[in-house]
Amino acid sequence: MSGTDIMTHSEVQLHPDPSRTVLRPFDVGDPDGFTDPSRSRAQRIVDHILTLDEDQLRIELNRVMASLKSRHTGVEAVLFRRFEEMSGLTLDRATIPRDTALLIGAYFSEEYSFEAAALFNPSVILHPDQSGLADGTIRFILSLRGIGEGHVSSVTFRTGT
Incomplete structure (x- = not known):
């Protein structure tokens, strides 16, 4: 490692982890040329689920x-929350069975990997709680800028020793 008076370079490389995901709403719309003025795409998807x-x-x-x-x-x-959030659907929510509501919620949710493409701009500080550690060990907080799918930027935090 080479160093300067303000930083020390390390051979450690950080790699994105596409398994770090969150569930978020997925709003579907009709692609150009496929609009059905009588039923939205969301309604057509729900209608299909109801035929299963x-x-x-x-x-x-x-x-x-x-x-x-x-x-x-x-x-x-x-998934239940997402089912309840869906607006503009023609259905009696009170009559929808539990499993059907879950599946509808799933169809309108998506996984988003917030560090699938890249990680950079790491910053490390000492964690305020250093209790319970072995001699010579420190606990730290790491912040990173993660670039996810669609090149959306997020800040992510990790702790380590």
Whole structure:
């Protein structure tokens, strides 16, 4: 490592982690030329989900839930909330079964990887809590600028020793 009076260069390389994801709303619209003035694209998707028989619905919901639960906590609450947030749909929400509501919520949610493309501008400071550490060890806070899908920039934080 070479150093200056204000910093020391390190051989450590930071790599983006595409598995670090969040669930966020997914709003669908019709591509140009495919607009149906009688039903929105969201309504057409919901109408299709409502035609699934119980076995088809369960298979699709199990597939989606298995995928999401491997990376997220509280998935059902997020999907229910997304189902409730959907506006402009023609359906009686009170009559929609639990599993159907979850699947509709899933169809209008997306995973977003906020550091899929790049990580840079790291900054490290001492963590204010240094208790319970072995001699010669320090705890730190690392902040990074992450570039996610679509080149959206976010600030991410990590702790380490």
